[in-house]
Amino acid sequence: MKNNSTLSWFILLLTLFITFNHSHATQTESISNSLRIEHLLDKFYQWRSHQTQENQLKLSTPVVVAGVLCFIAASISSAGGIGGGGLFIPILTIVAGVDLKTASSLSAFMVTGGSVANVMCNLRSTSPKYGGRTLIDFDIALLSEPCMLLGVSIGVICNLVFPEWLITLLFATFLAWSTSKTCKNGVLHWKTESEELKRNRCETLENGSDESEGIEATKEPLLGVKEDCKLRFPWMKMGILVLVWFTFFTLYLLRGNRQGQGIIEIEPCGAGYWIISSLQIPLAMIFTAWILCKKDSVQHQASNHEDEDQDPIREGPSNKLIFPMMALLAGILGGVFGIGGGMLISPLLLHVGIAPEVTAATCSFMVFFSSTMSAFQYVLLGMEHTDVALIFAVICCSASFLGLVVVQRAIQEYGRASLIVFSVSIVMALSTVLMTTYGVVDVWRNYVSGKYMGFKLPC
Template sequence: MKHTLFLKCLFLLTILSSTSSKSGVETSNTVEGIGIRSAAVAALSSLAAAISSAGGVGGGGLFIPILTIVGGHDVKTASTYSAFMVTGGSVANVAAYTLWRSGGARRLIDCEMALLCQPWLLLGVSCGVVLNVVFPEWLIMLMFVVFVAGCTFKTCRSGAACWRLESRGFREETKNGTGESTKMPLLRATADQVEDEVRTPWVSIGMLVLIWFSFFALYLLRGNHYGHGIIEIEACGTGYWIISSMQIPLAIFFTSWILFRRKSPTNSTIASTQQENGGRTRRRPSSELVFPIMALLAGLLGGVFGIGGGMLISPILLQMGIEPQVTAATCSFMVLVSSSMSALQYLLLGMKQIYAALTYAAVCFVASLVGLTVIRKAILRHGRPSIIVFSVATVMALSIVLMTSFGAIDVWRSYTTGQNMGFKNPC
């Protein structure tokens, strides 16, 4: 019922904010500088962060409509705040998943999967942002509804199938007189897994840091669509597109390096054949290229929709049979990499209202910890990881309602004011 309460609160707060603006009453700030709208945004964002944290998705599809509809911010400011809010929630998720693997528990964050996905996810987001400028608003809204609605349906179906499998396992345990194996699926590991699963993959983490700095350096050199960067460069000029195109060979280089490293004799155990090993789905070497393609598609659509790739890549991983806990933890890690890059770019390029963005990020940090703790306790108590799958579906359904409502208002405003409703020049 959380999503029903969330929609009711958003509807009532929207009515109240619009009524106060029509009456010409200025909303006075409190002594701490936080007004009614800011408090409403913080309350709704904390609820959205708590729901999003369970599925490992960033929550940008919820934060942006909240900031624009309730907070009254423009889309540019809302996108800036959203990057910090997603980063705050992702920091909490990654920290929690890292700490909860103590006591011999297997590692939930799959750094090898993140290595294969991250370069292409970042490349896809950059290409999607360009397409977002070119495509008309009505086409973007239509694509968003069709794609996310389809993903929501498939995610719900996967959650239902996972729920049935869990129920069948409970019945078999009851019949056999046991009840231990599925009650703690989140943190249990076999003795054979402990050495590989508990060991911190410092080499993989170092490669991810190198990928982060490489793409971040390109973004800073290129600047944004308005020509704001660390060097003087013409927006959409020759240098702009040359630097942007450098992301393609960079992604190919990192992927080739990662695949070569995985096939080396010292890492042959990593590229093992696909098997169920304590719940984690292992990958065949022949299927490794599926992950970059999937990440590129998720990043491309995420850039077009303006929501990031976390909400799109999570249901795809679930459809591929990746364990829900591993999907949530790994997606949180990948979302942290991409959102932190965006947030730091905003900081270095001279964003305003930094303290407000950091305040919202802190709210999302705390709310994500609370939401993740509640979900974890529910999984440990009831032995149902399918809760994570349903959490992802809930976030996607809420995003459809909010983003579609906001998009429809924007399309109608463009139509009534006589703006161009066709394709646009990327520059």
């Protein structure tokens, strides 16, 4: 009995000893991993600080590499009609080593350059599939632009108030959801196109004609320039869009920024600053209501027009108001995340059933107005490195032309407009990974250093 008791005590002590050692080893390993991660973060921040101090956007290897990567990003983004700011900002900050403020200003010019190429191509082209009209849906652009510009201003204020961890969380959640929805839409369009191509081949074989002739019929150019495209160009709608742009731009110039930099003397973040800022709300409501009334009047006068069935903005206030609401949401999120609204409104338009080619053309048209406004504001408020910004804008413009040519030829060759949707998915997925990773690193660094991580005042 004594031997059994001694053996039991020995086994118990051995078990406790092994458990203690295992627990101690686990804690030591956990501490070691934490120190290793913190050491890697310190090395990363030291490298980025060194890049920021040494690299003042002079001709160097990091800047050249960043230019090449931005060229590739712009060529991919152009196909989907989105700005690509979600790729430009991480490339400029991580590769070129510029600070976030400079990267944002450069990104505005780069998005402008890419959108110029898109708009020039889309304005000169018409689609036989849509009755010889341009792929740009000016009605969607008219209904969306005032609310998008208002949303950007609200989003910028939220960006100043929200803590970085909340911005990163919202960004990752929304873009992950949008990427998933866009991929599903791409797969759905791909299946629909496959069924259509199969049906065309079957009809060709039943009619006894050459199969190659039927295949060529499905490869009809998506964008065909027609002689009467100038007669179809909606100059009135274009004029209203320019009027909206100049009205909001005038308010931005009168208001200035939080430091009081503007065309008039105004107290920084004073009563005048907020009064002028709040004028954007009734202005957006007035423009949207006026455009809706004008749209109703035109529809009533042309109710028997043969092209009326192809209008994506159908009868009923719920179908019309969905575009301003989507634009407001996209503008707010774009202002909060510091990227263009095109990457956010594109999946929303695809989700409500707008055709991929129309979505891409319309989004690029809307991005042109918002990006040019941002670029002009940066210049008038004393932006530095304007020459470098223009060089990057030319690079992105050339890349966008190249991307559009490649995608259009691919669509003509294979008859699949879903390639546009997949290009949007690629850009959104890369932006989600890059910007979320970049934001998580900054949030972790602020947490470790003990910085304040709560809500802040806008001024």
